[in-house]
Amino acid sequence: MFLEEIIIHNYRSCKSIVLNLSENNPNIFIGLNDSGKSTLLQSLDLLLGDKTKFSTLCEGNYKSDISNTPEQVEVLNKILSEKKLPDFDDNDNGTYVIGKLRYKEGEAEEYTNLNLSTPLTWSLECNENGIIWLAKKFSKVGGRTFLLMKDSDKKLELWNLNQANINKKIKEFGVTGEDIDNDNNKGRFSNLEKIRAIYSKTGGNLKWTEYRYAKNDRDIFPSFSLFDWNTSLDEVISTANVIMKEEIDVHLTPIKDQAAESAKKAEKAINKKFGEISKVIKEVAKDVESINSKVYFDVKEKISDIMVTKAFSDGPIHLENQGEGLKRQIWFSLIKAKADSSSDSLNKFIWAFDEPETHLYPRAQREFFDTLNKVSKGNVQTLISTHSTIFIDKSNFDKINSVIQESDGYSTINNCRDVEAIYSSLNVKNSDFLFFDKFLIVEGDTEQHLIPRLYEIYTGKTLIKDNIQLINIQGKDKYEINKKILDKIMSGFKKSEDQIVYLFDNDMSFVMGQAAIKENMFFVGYQDIEDSIDNEIWLNILNDFYNEELEFSLEEIEKWKANVVKKTKCAAREKFYPLMKNGIKMKCGNDVDYDSLEKLPSKGNDSADLLLKYIDHRDKIPNKIKEAFDKLID
Structure with a gap:
């Protein structure tokens, strides 16, 4: 899955931005300082990052990431209407970041084995084949996540109902067994099969619906990382975890399967014990007929530390104890190793680089861009904010975007159709090329x-x-x-x-x-x-x-x-x-x-x-x- 398009509304200097992105070539963003390049990259972190940072004005905080003079939500809705997407129906002029994510047929087959939540599965089914729309909204009341899902005008939101309530809706709308398609032609109907049948009766349209990630849901979305040269040990380890995920999964999957089996056994044993003490429980809580539990053993993968052995060191040394220069070198080598790995896997990572040419001499810049170009052909989608004419010189014009801060303080983004646009954006001369x-x-x-x-x-x-x-x-x-x-x-x-x-x-x-x-x-x-x-x-x-x-x-x-x-x-x-x-x-x-x-x-x-x-x-x-x-x- 990769990010095909992003809409940014009321985020710092990006008041109203629509941007198409390339999957297999580096997406280059050029412009003067303070033009909005970093804001653009950080907006992707709002959309896809695990721990987003967003500031709003409140007591004790005088910093806000919402644009100083925010556009009305009607401006966003006009953009969505042009794309044949539904409106947001609130009047809160907060920050919105909306992404159009595209996945391939092979990925869709993988999703069926991931035990995704009913809301996400329903969203995948409702949208155009190969497309899913994800939205994040940030305001004074916090952040919210939205997916496009089909719902009736009565806002049934069936995907949020438990099995008992879905069965009530089955009766309410007169859905019979003949109306429900059993995907496997065996066993009882699943909640999703029942939901599908109910909406076929009630009709409905795509709507922006609030959504919360379930445990396995994040596995289908690209993981996002924003890199610069202020590399910390945590970022080096995080990069190593991302790059080594496939190698880790080979060994982790059997452990997860074993943990699931053990959890079932533990759950059975615990429920047996609950049964044994049910009389005692009922004496204290008289309305409780029975008690049972669900058990899940959480198995997480993580590279906990990185050790390096140097030419003149006495054995392995913790990378944490090394200088920033070596950390950057290890970080770069991990990215380069990713570029040299197999390129036939599906896109799962989005890497954004904020001025990666910093501290690199021209030859190293060329090598680094070649590395990013190569990694972009594999399962990494790349975005680069840069002032480097070397990066620009090695890029295709249609993948270069000029970020300009207009007189009102807000950013605009345009494709560079020719070198003249690059000269204008960076104020450079032929000699700089x-x-x-x-x-x-x-x-x-x-x-x-x-x-x-x-x-x-x-x-x-x-x-x-x-x-x-x-x-x-x-x-x-x-x-x-x-x-x-x-x-x-x-x-x-x-x-x-x-x-x-x-x-x-x-x-x-x-x-x-x-x-x-x-x-x-x-x-x-x-x-x-x-x-x-x-x-x-x-x-x-x-x-x-x-x-x-x-x-x-x-x-x-x-x-x-x-x-x-x-x-x-x-x-x-x-x-x-x-x-x-x-x-x-x-x-x-x-x-x-x-x-x-x-x-x-x-x-x-x-x-x-x-x-x-x-x-x-x-x-x-x-x-x-x-x-x-x-x-x-x-």
Whole structure:
């Protein structure tokens, strides 16, 4: 059984909340401090916890968990009406927590062996197949529990009657033996079979009916635990009890059966003794005809203590005597062990974690979320209140809920449809997800080495300092495949076209085509970055590089640039750098041995280092590169 939906009405900051929950994925709740995340988790404790804590204003107590300005019960009833559920018919504007619990066919078969109370069995039978609605109400007069059950307009509440009174109702409504279906086709009719027959005569509708848990009833409902890092020894032991329940039950069930048999024998012996002393009893209590008893031996499972043996300890040590750090480690290891256990059992546990990332470094956060994700696939339903972008990054959007405290002080909860909603909810930036705010994409090794230094010259800061990640896509021929990878990584991130800047040689624009070019793409030169560098810079580079062996003029450089193919794709030999190298070879002629000359470096780190010796001021940086930088720092 798991919790499919919860309705919270007038509980602290949750004045009117309706929330659907996932069974097999962690349910993530994000939001700023004091937005209502913890209140949401604690409302589940009100619904399913064994020892609920709820405060109301009374003499000597000035704290109340009821919303300061509670909604009228009519607001709740409108929500219930939309879900085709009956109203609550009182006028007390207290706190209500209502849960829609769903169970599977295999669980329903198990319920028949649990000796459930008549009210709970009747509720299971009355509701839609696989669904049970449980409600808790808290007010100044205390807490009350409700189930949906079919009852007549006369409010017969037959499930609360003993056998004698049910038999009276059988006669009153003229129910015959033929009207009663015997489930086993043998033996006497059960109270439930009689109740079913009476209501088939009187008719009735589903109503919210007050209910008290009987002994075995709690076994069908999920047990709820709320965890944070303030872990006590009791919580560690409680977690161990929950995780080890199946192992305990293997040994406990035969003992319970034996206890039941022994109880019958004890009951028989006691009643025999009562019979022997009945005359004495009657002498004192003259109206008493007879006396007998019911005997029940209560057998409870419990791990009473946990001992640990450490590497340097002299034998086992009580965990109670260890530090909080070790307790947390044991607690986490127990949860992890649960995740590693069989995942084919039915959901019986709901675990809520309030900011579990506290005290965990990023890698540990990832491991912890993976553990919770894994345990959610088994018989544990998980809810997580978190500020961790790592938890968010590893979650599905439709399982992330943004909790926001509105201007009136009350909480609202919305699904995060996209990353924009997450940014708004947590006030985070891209850097909080990927450690960088923006991304600069270049196409080759020369740019990878050259561009960061030019950025530093232009802005006075480094790319890293400004939270900008440089990515080299390793060539034009790899652009398409790398762009798909980048798009997948950045999918959904806040205004991704403003966060990613592409800085390419202009020949890339001819490969892509005009239709594919966006405003965040910048293309340098006629063909590439080399022909965009000022002629004076190239003149200084060549004359210094070749020293006195060769001397160049501006006219030569201008001629080489003029021969660069413009506005269309061209062969490599038609670009500036090859044209310049070929011009140097032709300039040697018969006077200089070209083969003996030191050659200009090919594109790459060496080429970038050569350019950086001469581009030492922001005014010398090509304009298109500066435009790309301006886009990044805008």
